[in-house]
Amino acid sequence: MQDLSPRQKALREITSRLGRENVLVHPADRLVYECDGYTLVKCMPQAVVFPRNTRDVQQVVRICRQYGVPLVARGAGTGLAGGATPIDEAIVVSLARMNRILAIDLVNRRIQVEAGVINLELSQRLAGTGYQFAPDPSSQVACTLGGNIATNAGGPHTLKYGVTVNHVLGLECVTGEGEVLVVEPRWDPGDLDWIGVLTGSEGTLAIVTSAWLKLIPAYQEFITLRATFSRIEDACLAVSRIIGAGITPAAMELMDQGILQAVEEAFHFGFPTDVEAVLIVELDGVGPAIAAQAERVAAFCRECGAGEVLSASDAAERARLWQCRKSAVGAVGRLSPAYFIQDGVVPRTKLPEVATRVKEIARRWNVRVVNVAHAGDGNIHPIFLYDPKNPDEVERTVSASHEILAACIHLGGSITAEHGVGLEKRDFMKQLYPPEVLQAMRALKSVFDPDAILSPGKVIPRDGQEKSAIVEGEKNA
Amino acid sequence: MISTSESFLQNWLPIEAAQEVATSQEMSQVVREASRRGRAVYTVGSGFRARWGSRPEKSGLAISCAPMNGIIDYQPTELTLTAEAGVTIAQLEATLSASGQWIPGLSGLPGGLQLGGLLASPFPRLRDWRWGRLAEAVLGLEVITGEGTRLVLGGSVVKNAAGYRLLRLFLGSWGSLAIITRATLMTRPQPEVSEFFTVGMRRATFCETFLQRLAALPLPCLSDVMICEQTCLIDSDLDLDLAEELGRRWIAATFLLEGDRLEVDLARDALTSLAGQQGWKVIPTSRISDTAFESKLTTGGDAVCQISGLPEQMAVITAHIKEVFPGAIWWGYLFSGQVLLVDAAKEFTIEKVKALRTKIEEKRACLVVLRTPANPDWPSSVVWGLPHPRHVYVQRWKDICDPAHILNPGRYVFT
Numbered sequence: 001m002q003d004l005s006p007r008q009k010a011l012r013e014i015t016s017r018l019g020r021e022n023v024l025v026h027p028a029d030r031l032v033y034e035c036d037g038y039t040l041v042k043c044m045p046q047a048v049v050f051p052r053n054t055r056d057v058q059q060v061v062r063i064c065r066q067y068g069v070p071l072v073a074r075g076a077g078t079g080l081a082g083g084a085t086p087i088d089e090a091i092v093v094s095l096a097r098m099n100r101i102l103a104i105d106l107v108n109r110r111i112q113v114e115a116g117v118i119n120l121e122l123s124q125r126l127a128g129t130g131y132q133f134a135p136d137p138s139s140q141v142a143c144t145l146g147g148n149i150a151t152n153a154g155g156p157h158t159l160k161y162g163v164t165v166n167h168v169l170g171l172e173c174v175t176g177e178g179e180v181l182v183v184e185p186r187w188d189p190g191d192l193d194w195i196g197v198l199t200g201s202e203g204t205l206a207i208v209t210s211a212w213l214k215l216i217p218a219y220q221e222f223i224t225l226r227a228t229f230s231r232i233e234d235a236c237l238a239v240s241r242i243i244g245a246g247i248t249p250a251a252m253e254l255m256d257q258g259i260l261q262a263v264e265e266a267f268h269f270g271f272p273t274d275v276e277a278v279l280i281v282e283l284d285g286v287g288p289a290i291a292a293q294a295e296r297v298a299a300f301c302r303e304c305g306a307g308e309v310l311s312a313s314d315a316a317e318r319a320r321l322w323q324c325r326k327s328a329v330g331a332v333g334r335l336s337p338a339y340f341i342q343d344g345v346v347p348r349t350k351l352p353e354v355a356t357r358v359k360e361i362a363r364r365w366n367v368r369v370v371n372v373a374h375a376g377d378g379n380i381h382p383i384f385l386y387d388p389k390n391p392d393e394v395e396r397t398v399s400a401s402h403e404i405l406a407a408c409i410h411l412g413g414s415i416t417a418e419h420g421v422g423l424e425k426r427d428f429m430k431q432l433y434p435p436e437v438l439q440a441m442r443a444l445k446s447v448f449d450p451d452a453i454l455s456p457g458k459v460i461p462r463d464g465q466e467k468s469a470i471v472e473g474e475k476n477a
Numbered sequence: 478m479i480s481t482s483e484s485f486l487q488n489w490l491p492i493e494a495a496q497e498v499a500t501s502q503e504m505s506q507v508v509r510e511a512s513r514r515g516r517a518v519y520t521v522g523s524g525f526r527a528r529w530g531s532r533p534e535k536s537g538l539a540i541s542c543a544p545m546n547g548i549i550d551y552q553p554t555e556l557t558l559t560a561e562a563g564v565t566i567a568q569l570e571a572t573l574s575a576s577g578q579w580i581p582g583l584s585g586l587p588g589g590l591q592l593g594g595l596l597a598s599p600f601p602r603l604r605d606w607r608w609g610r611l612a613e614a615v616l617g618l619e620v621i622t623g624e625g626t627r628l629v630l631g632g633s634v635v636k637n638a639a640g641y642r643l644l645r646l647f648l649g650s651w652g653s654l655a656i657i658t659r660a661t662l663m664t665r666p667q668p669e670v671s672e673f674f675t676v677g678m679r680r681a682t683f684c685e686t687f688l689q690r691l692a693a694l695p696l697p698c699l700s701d702v703m704i705c706e707q708t709c710l711i712d713s714d715l716d717l718d719l720a721e722e723l724g725r726r727w728i729a730a731t732f733l734l735e736g737d738r739l740e741v742d743l744a745r746d747a748l749t750s751l752a753g754q755q756g757w758k759v760i761p762t763s764r765i766s767d768t769a770f771e772s773k774l775t776t777g778g779d780a781v782c783q784i785s786g787l788p789e790q791m792a793v794i795t796a797h798i799k800e801v802f803p804g805a806i807w808w809g810y811l812f813s814g815q816v817l818l819v820d821a822a823k824e825f826t827i828e829k830v831k832a833l834r835t836k837i838e839e840k841r842a843c844l845v846v847l848r849t850p851a852n853p854d855w856p857s858s859v860v861w862g863l864p865h866p867r868h869v870y871v872q873r874w875k876d877i878c879d880p881a882h883i884l885n886p887g888r889y890v891f892t
Contacts, residue, residue, distance in 0.1 A: 106692045108787045109812060130695035152638050163636060166609055181867065186785040186814055187601065188843055192871055193612060196645025200638055216607075217695030244554035246577050246666035285697075289737040345634045347555050377636045417636035425639070432639055436626055440877075441641045447873040459640060 075147030081422030115146025152200030154418035170212035176449025236351035258370025336385030346413035509625025522594025562593025582611030599649035601815035617661035623879025698736035786842030
């Protein structure tokens, strides 16, 4: 035992506690865990462990803390900011096997889940009850609820119903000290709002192991419109007009020409590919009321220059439309050997301006960008297409991407609306926040994780750390 | 001199001096100087809740943000509003209603309340379940920490996942971690209709079947259900009517329906039908609403307890209240899982509160005393304690934000 490194000792103890069947050490097994959906940085983890319950997670954290070994929590690996990338030779703690729905409680309008439950499974289990869990990220067929909580995930329908934090009632998690922290699903005026800060902390303060989530009554009637625009800026303008008129659609999504072409090629839905943008507007509520709203929405779109404004003819067409929208990013794989999706947000009235900036930046850096956006929230998702074997193109892609984020900040927005900071945007935090705010964030990290073993190097720039995350990733790879 | 110079405030807080501040820079300087000298700072808003929390002992400086009363920016098309801490609810409502917008967490409150105090002192509201607590509408926040550091947190966009959401740790911290000086809030289009629908039923009915029937009737436009057992604040005749018709032990359940006219009409029809099937007595909506209760809570001089639990626990919690405090007034917000107990001081003894708390905790619910009677027999602290390890994290964060412990010392749970 004396000749073993601290990492080896930690791994040996973890294996002893969890059993060999819950620990991956072979390089071939670990390979898939070297990154999440952010593929520009890859680092091989020391090991991958699969706790079965909160007690297991607690033991893993305590062992890692004892030996000073960093660890990174992972759900389904669908994150898009490198939050689950195991830099610093971290051990990956996969919550995928903690995947039970523990209780469905319609009387109290809540559901209790383990962190590894897939988001879509909730919709399936709740079908026919009249209730829903509102956050629906585009990756909901694969992403876990623990990951949703860690990143404070959004999705198309958060325009009306809010992001994940608005739907978390209680949490059980393990802090960086290996303490189990339980925040009961009730509001306690004698306590601080831990749910508010732990949700979206990207596994750097604590590892969420289970949660109580809010169930809300679901509308049964929908009108889903799609409007075509010859200029993307006009579609953005329509968004502001609709919101400014006091209408709150359930969702308001934008897809540009590039993404429409990819979606058409993949799904043959019937989207026009000769327009610059399509705006999807979904209204939910009571039939005649939303019919009246739909007429107003269509009128606003036409006033802003829309060509066709069509309504989904039935539930099947609506379902297929949403399937296309949620699979749009995946369809991009047909256009390029590699791509990465950016996440920025601006005040929604600045959408036309940021759309113009994205086009101009892409042209100047000579990179290919297609766009989807949760337009109602001002949340843009430029998708960069690149060839990973072409270093010059990779560099230009990264530069263009960073310039778009800088534009979001300049326009009064933020560097991420729903994907989180992770590794990718860590260094951008200095542009977004002044030093005293970053210092306060570091201080909060020290409250929960004083030895900085939970996903170190993520979210907050380290003191005096100037090197880019990508350089660091290359070093660790 | 601070504008809130009412005698109850002066008698409650050990104030040796008072100061109004007009800017966050000035606030920063005042707090920094107080920190250097180790002098206690008590923040005072409109004074409505100045007597909430424990009675502090350390004399110090009272600071009012009343002159910081500007609405800095309002963008109806962005659904955002930025205002200083001293802005009153009346100012905000007047501004928002001109554009057909509202902030649900502010609705129905006394117009004199100040925004900063409201954000610092959380308490349950009728609309919390559907629309979210007021804290959830806060997109950005400016605070001054106990060392006088100005922090500008969050931003003005409706979604922002950049870094830790520190602002959530200052909202509702009763001014014990930092002083709120400015906030950016998310506004919403005001619903076309907002109306109440009230039914009365025997307590036994409420306990046995009410929640199950509601679970089978998911109504998206239902904001919450207010329950109460004594409506005498509003209409003493109603109390008599209900007692006669339903027996001595009855519960009134008031549904708050908000949305499009048609949607609300359909929901009311569905509830009327359900009431008919279940034998619940429909009460004319003009005879009951939440405003009288809200007013009692905010401006009354009585003691106030807040009890949090699950909706299905409300029946047993309210039974315990009746048992321990037979003469008290209580009302609850069902889906928000809150019961507020208001009692005249003579019944509100430490022993009785402890007895109620013991019964409440057996149900894994919790009880906190928000306002004690002006009675010297009460201890200086009403801290009930948090389970490990939460109290450790609270204390660590307090030490970071206010290392000299000058902000509202001895007054609230965090000190």
